[in-house]
Amino acid sequence: xxxxxxxxxxxxxxxxxxxxxxxxxxxxxxxxxxxxxxxxxxxxxxxxxxxxxxxxxxxxxxxxxxxxxxxxxxxxxxxxxxx
Amino acid sequence: xxxxxxxxxxxxxxxxxxxxxxxxxxxxxxxxxxxxxxxxxxxxxxxxxxxxxxxxxxxxxxxxxxxxxxxxxxxxxxxxxxxxxxxxxxxxxxxxxxxxxxxxxxxxxxxxxxxxxxxxxxxxxxxxxxxxxxxxxxxxxxxxxxxxxxxxxxxxxxxxxxxxxxxxxxxxxxxxxxxxxxxxxxxxxxxxxxxxxxxxxxxxxxxxxxxxxxxxxxxxxxxxxxxxxxxxxxxxxxxxxxxxxxxxxxxxxxxxxxxxxxxxxxxxxxxxxxxxxxxxxxxxxxxxxxxxxxxxxxxxxxxxxxxxxxxxxxxxxxxxxxxxxxxxxxxxxxxxxxxxxxxxxxxxxxxxxxxxxxxxx
Numbered sequence: 001x002x003x004x005x006x007x008x009x010x011x012x013x014x015x016x017x018x019x020x021x022x023x024x025x026x027x028x029x030x031x032x033x034x035x036x037x038x039x040x041x042x043x044x045x046x047x048x049x050x051x052x053x054x055x056x057x058x059x060x061x062x063x064x065x066x067x068x069x070x071x072x073x074x075x076x077x078x079x080x081x082x083x
Numbered sequence: 084x085x086x087x088x089x090x091x092x093x094x095x096x097x098x099x100x101x102x103x104x105x106x107x108x109x110x111x112x113x114x115x116x117x118x119x120x121x122x123x124x125x126x127x128x129x130x131x132x133x134x135x136x137x138x139x140x141x142x143x144x145x146x147x148x149x150x151x152x153x154x155x156x157x158x159x160x161x162x163x164x165x166x167x168x169x170x171x172x173x174x175x176x177x178x179x180x181x182x183x184x185x186x187x188x189x190x191x192x193x194x195x196x197x198x199x200x201x202x203x204x205x206x207x208x209x210x211x212x213x214x215x216x217x218x219x220x221x222x223x224x225x226x227x228x229x230x231x232x233x234x235x236x237x238x239x240x241x242x243x244x245x246x247x248x249x250x251x252x253x254x255x256x257x258x259x260x261x262x263x264x265x266x267x268x269x270x271x272x273x274x275x276x277x278x279x280x281x282x283x284x285x286x287x288x289x290x291x292x293x294x295x296x297x298x299x300x301x302x303x304x305x306x307x308x309x310x311x312x313x314x315x316x317x318x319x320x321x322x323x324x325x326x327x328x329x330x331x332x333x334x335x336x337x338x339x340x341x342x343x344x345x346x347x348x349x350x351x352x353x354x355x356x357x358x359x360x361x362x363x364x365x366x367x368x369x370x371x372x373x374x375x376x377x378x379x380x381x382x383x384x385x386x387x388x389x390x391x392x393x394x395x396x397x398x399x400x401x402x403x404x405x406x407x408x409x410x411x412x413x414x415x416x417x418x419x420x421x422x423x424x425x426x427x428x429x430x431x432x433x434x435x436x437x438x439x440x441x442x443x444x
Contacts, residue, residue: 016155018150018154041215045214051211
């Protein structure tokens with residue numbers, strides 16, 4: 001499973017997005033606001049989930065803001081940190 | 084009993100438990116006499132089920148609240164939300180009529196499954212990987228918070244946890260709010276959930292007991308408790324014209340040894356006895372001969388008195404004793420009934436529901 005696929009699965013299962021499947025999430029779809037509709041509480045949860053599942057820490061807003069834009073940006077951030 | 088100077092009207096009721104959801108399902112189960120307890124193998128990591136339980140589902144909650152809005156709610160909060168939605172719906176209070184409503188939630192255990200799940204996650208993955216959502220869902224007042232947020236209720240919000248006395252304390256506070264004019268209406272009820280840890284505790288604590296097949300509320304000296312879960316809510320109003328199920332017109336609390344005589348009266352008594360031997364002895368001393376009980380329908384849970392109050396409201400509305408009763412006179416027309424819950428230390432809380440609110444009640 002690729003990083004992007006795993007991220008989509010985590011979003012749906014751990015954030016309980018019952019009305020959408022992982023396959024329906026677009027790689028460049030905004031995670032917050034008009035896109036997937038996540039909110040600030042989801043952002044905090046997502047930071048913890050990324051650390052738990054990928055062992056990658058998002059230390060602060062400076063790192064988090066660009067990383068949490070979409071599946072594409074978050075996957076790139078994770079893979080960059082894992083190298 | 085302490086008569087209320089201004090009885091409060093019961094405008095609506097809502098309940099969800101192993102018997103199903105809503106008044107019709109509850110009455111049907113009471114008349115049948117019991118609900119079948121279940122074993123859930125998925126309660127434990129080793130795949131074992133240790134003890135039967137009365138388990139509830141929250142199917143149909145998305146009839147009231149959008150599915151997306153429910154995604155952060157755990158089972159405990161969903162039970163409370165469904166109970167509250169049913170009660171408000173039954174009371175005919177629409178979303179634009181919720182200005183002066185207060186919310187009071189009583190719970191003995193709180194969100195026990197989420198609390199233990201959160202603690203397990205800290206042990207397994209460390210506190211840096213603990214879920215913030217699970218933490219926020221583990222606090223006792225989370226159900227009350229979701230009730231206000233999801234139902235657009237902006238009045239005062241209170242959660243009470245005093246184990247078996249939680250519901251009578253909640254009713255007392257609701258009556259105070261209404262009499263003070265702080266709100267016009269109160270959504271008040273009780274909720275408790277079952278979980279793997281509680282299931283394990285039952286097996287450990289009652290290891291020497293014969294596993295019960297059904298709750299026998301009047302077998303005061305035997306341990307026949309079967310854990311249950313669910314939520315039951317009342318909508319109480321200051322306006323006597325809004326009564327659809329009678330009135331709460333008297334309340335009483337204290338210790339059985341000091342005040343038992345105050346609850347012995349002519350009106351039928353709905354016992355909160357739920358098969359626990361340690362509280363059974365107090366029911367025996369409190370009211371002498373058994374009267375009536377419906378705990379075999381909803382199970383043993385600290386907030387069980389909320390179900391008894393819903394049952395009392397239904398019996399007063401229908402003027403009929405729906406629950407099993409051991410004396411023929413109890414089956415006569417019910418115009419008044421008193422719900423009594425005793426704790427293992429002899430504390431009790433009593434709430435009387437009457438058909439009329441005027442003089443001579």
